[in-house]
Amino acid sequence: MSIKDNPLGGPLPLSCASVPSIVGMMLRQLGVEHGDRILEIGAGTGYNAALLAELTGDSGHVTTIDINSDVALHARTMLDRAGYQHVHVMERDGLVGAPENAPYDRMLAAVGLWDLPAAWWAQLTEGGRLVLPLRWRGQTRSVALRRRGDTLTSKGMELCGFVPVIGQDGEKTTPLNADDTIRVIHDEDQAVDADALGASLSTTGIEVMSEQRIGGEESFDGVWLRATASDDRVCRLQVTPDAMAREHVLRPAIPVCSPVLIGDSLAYLIVRREDADSQRPHRLGAAAYGPHAAKLAQDLITHIDAWGSARTAIPTLTITPAASHPATQPGHVITKRESRLALTY
Incomplete structure (x- = not known):
């Protein structure tokens, strides 16, 4: 469902609501626990933020951001109407994140990413989980990643499609x-x-x-x-x-x-x-x-x-900052502007 049309006249809307099956799949990947601090990139209708608020409970905190003022206002209005006034809604560039409410135990991107923004590393806790629709070689996968130091390691991935984030042109x-x-x-x-x-x-x-x-x-x-x-x-x-x-x-x-x-x-x-x-x-x-x-x-x-020969096999994806020293790691490496991907079967 389209929330806001693309002002540049492109074929994809600026913002749209994901189908319930995709919402459920990504929430399972995220593995929210009571008390978690969560950042959602791409506020949409506010529905996903409401679900996150339910999952993290009264002791947790949910921040949802969107680059478009109309979309952020729509999410704020819908969340207030549904009784989720405690969810923090911000008009913000998703590539920057929301450092003022960091660190986060869980981060969820509801927009398609071609690269992992360097600014996100400082906002995710050690051991924290990041779920994002990541695009490489023309296809997009919703990847669940766990942080250990300067490495994010996948814990599963699923085929998906998302409206791309504004500001990446790789x-x-x-x-x-x-x-x-x-x-x-x-x-x-x-x-x-x-x-x-x-x-x-x-x-x-x-x-x-x-x-x-x-x-x-x-x-x-x-x-x-x-x-x-x-x-x-x-x-x-x-x-x-x-x-x-x-x-x-x-x-x-x-x-x-x-x-x-x-x-x-x-x-x-x-x-x-x-x-x-x-x-x-x-x-x-x-x-x-x-x-x-x-x-x-x-x-x-x-x-x-x-x-x-192994139809259900999925690779392990590891991501490191592109600015870090390129340590020897197994797998096929794809270097992007801000991150380095390695895929291993």
């Missing part, structure tokens, strides 16, 4: 054709040769199918997550229906949101229905274009097969 969008109906969404550290990729799409594509099958309701988003833990070429592909009709592009698994490997060629995830009588009638594979299509397709098949 994710880029690059059109691959003249009418901007095919594009890649990528991180700033990923070099994208739009001319080469656009030229690749004018060639005849190939399909390479894996041995991995899925049922009609079975999730396969773990393929994307698995790829991010070892491959810096993976990002997000968006293809409009018009592009598929006019440019004869093979249909991605999810046209607006599919993992793609890029170079001077590209390969993206596809799904093909093969056996209607099977419990798993759909097969996962790769569609690829360009001079190195076959190699990229096979690389994507390798990621699909790695996921298929």
Whole structure:
């Protein structure tokens, strides 16, 4: 549900209410205890802050902040109306946090983050828990993190989608054709040769199918997550229906949101229905274009097969400040402006 439209006319609202299943999932990740001091970034309707106030009880304290004055006022009004006058509502840039009420035992972001703000470290207690929708390589996961010194270590992650926080621009969008109906969404550290990729799409594509099958309701988003833990070429592909009709592009698994490997060629995830009588009638594979299509397709098949061998496995994510000394740590490292991510299976 949209709370406030984007004043810049963008496709996403400035603020919206999350569906109850996402609210419940993130509260379980947060693990609130009686007496906790809590900071929520992204006030929304105020509903989530009211739930947090119930969970932390009379001995706790909840602060909720929002960068937009209208949204903050709306949350304040709704909380007062529901009897939660003790919740502290502030108009504040979420990237700054609310240091005047710190330290916090729990911090919850209800907006999408591309990077972990450096200002948050000083506001989270040792042993405290942070839950945030974190975006890397084009996909977003709600990650539950526990602080130990200068390291945050994940205690689980779930697929989600959130309105992005205002003030972070590390994710880029690059059109691959003249009418901007095919594009890649990528991180700033990923070099994208739009001319080469656009030229690749004018060639005849190939399909390479894996041995991995899925049922009609079975999730396969773990393929994307698995790829991010070892491959810096993976990002997000968006293809409009018009592009598929006019440019004869093979249909991605999810046209607006599919993992793609890029170079001077590209390969993206596809799904093909093969056996209607099977419990798993759909097969996962790769569609690829360009001079190195076959190699990229096979690389994507390798990621699909790695996921298929342990479908429910999730990586451990550790986050350290980018300004800290880069200690040797296991896993695949993704460096952002203010933080350093490491993923390990």
